[in-house]
Amino acid sequence: MKLDSVKAAFGICDSGNDMSRRFRDTTQPFCNLVDAVAMAAPDVPHQIYKGMLTKQVKAVKTFSFGTSLIGIGMQPILYEHISAPESSLPLMVALYSAVGIFTFVTPFLIHFVTKKYVTDIMFDPATEQYQASAYKFFPIKRKITFKLEDITVPDVPGAFTTLCVKNIPLLCSPSDFLYPKHYIKFMGYDKPVDYQLSTPKEQNKDNTKS
Template sequence: IYVGTLTKSVKLVKGFSLTTSILAVALVPVLYKNFQLDTSGGVMAAVAMGMNFFIFLTPVMLHFLTKRYVTSMYYNPNNNIFTATTINLFLQTKTHKFSSSSISIPKPSPFTSVIVNKKTPLLVDPTLFVDKDAMMLFYKCDESVDFEMGNMSEDVEKKNK
């Protein structure tokens, strides 16, 4: 019912980042051996810390930015279960199964559009749904809306307490 358009780009960027990090880790002993001849221990330690910082920070930062991006989503109408897939740090797909009743819409955030099972934030673009009926069910548009305003003075008093 849903196909993420950035899936290929996310996989390519994460794969490139992991590959360069692995290559950099493999080259550390060679650089250490060549660097050891010309420099003091303090300079060598600073360079090694700087290299390791970027070697490990880049894939982790990319994962932090993309871990919530839903690459695809399926809906089983027989048991009312949605299955969303995301990509983990090592480019493996991770599945998240949930029902429409376990979906909540959080406060607006740049990296989260829904929270499933009260703990898993996901980034879903509503324009990428292929099945509009399933999208309406996903966003709970089939439920009735309570338009009753309530008493404004009571609401203000509750906030002030």
């Protein structure tokens, strides 16, 4: 009985293709509305990119600085043990080296890996300006304001580099764009392809010069 009422509500009959056609015709406006809402962008400044690893990057940097502070606090204790005559010098040197690595080397290494990671990007339709955020050496965000003409895509991307903004290498994940059309613009996929093929006249000029 419930199935019959559902069929009646959607105007579905049991005649094969006719049932599919009527169901599609009935639900198509709703599907179009869902697609329009999903793809429509507001006319006010809004977020177009949200880095999936933002929380993890901040947590790692915060933990690294926490261990560095602990290591700095341990320096007087280690120095006292090294100064003791009965202490084993090789053991203390190894311990001091390990603490020094976690205290000073690890934060710089983590910063080298994460400094290019984009945490979020805002877009202002009125000015057509973007504002990307990335973490500084300390877990504090820096803002980079730019326009499309400030973006360059290197022919051979470096390590952890997707594109460059004002000669600043940045790392973005295509799947983290809330509005994929901006990623298409960033990468220049909306522009005609230039195969950089020379014409016969240009080839003759090159041969003449050589």
